[in-house]
Amino acid sequence: MSDDGQTRAEKLASEIADAILDGTFEPGSRLDEHMLAARYGTSRTPVREALRQLAATGLIDLRPRRGAIVALVTSDQLEVLFVAMGELEATCARLSALSMTPIERRRLEVLQDSMGELVAQNDVAAYTAANTSFHTLFYTGCHNPVISEMAIGLRRRLAPFRQAQFRAVGRLARSHAEHAVVVGAVLAGNASAAHAAMLRHVSLVEDAFEELRNVPA
Known part of the structure; x- marks a missing residue:
């Protein structure tokens, strides 16, 4: 697949995910490829790839002879995923405080x-x-490829939910402030503080998404 095609599919997957999370496409509804192609002004090829990406996140189910069906993602299911994500990212932060090179620390500070x-x-x-x-x-900064691979895989699965949090009022500023605590701990080489700060940050990401999801339409 070309770079342009991949970019279109990823952008389309994000737009469809937003429509699912804001209730435009309700749980149990069928996502027809022709309908989606017409709605988003594209061909069926990027639509098909976008649906495959969304199936990997659990937002939709791909069923034989029925196609793509919007899944019902419960709060309990999200809780399990976010707890796992929090523990993995907190471990990455703790190891990063111990293992990041000076160049990696500088990149973190600049970003x-x-x-x-x-x-x-x-x-x-x-x-x-x-x-x-x-x-x-x-x-990357934790310098443990096994943990890194697990964290990246789970992050991809939670990507639509993590991205949706930024629609909440004031979430950008709060996210940045939470990041500052993590960065400060890592730059100081305080592994336990980095672990605690990242764990709290991911839990607040989940809270922000749940708060957004519970706002009446």
Whole structure:
């Protein structure tokens, strides 16, 4: 698949995920490829790839002869996933405090500063992309490929839910402030503080998403 095709599919997957999470596409409804292609002004090829990506996150089920069906994701299911994500990312932060190289620490510091500018501009799209880069620095900075691979896989599964949090009022600023605590601990080499700060951050990500989901339409 070409780079352009992959980019279209990823963007489309994000847009469909937003429509699912805001209730436009309700649980149990069928997502027809022709309907989605017409709705988003594209061909069926990126639609098909986007649906495969969403199936990997659990947002939809791909069923024989029925196609894509919007899944019902319960709070209990999300709780299990976010607890696992929190423990993995907290471990990455703890190990990063011990293992990050000076260059990696500097990259983390620079990215944190640049994300502050995005908060000031209220640039949700750019902050969302930078947020992925921010957490990726811990996956690589922990210097443990097994833990890193597990964290990346689970993050992909939770990506639609983590991205949705930024629609909540004031969430960008709160996220950046939470990041600052993690960064401060890592730069100070305080492994236990880094672990605690990241664990709290991921739990607040879950809280922000649940708060957003419970807002009446």
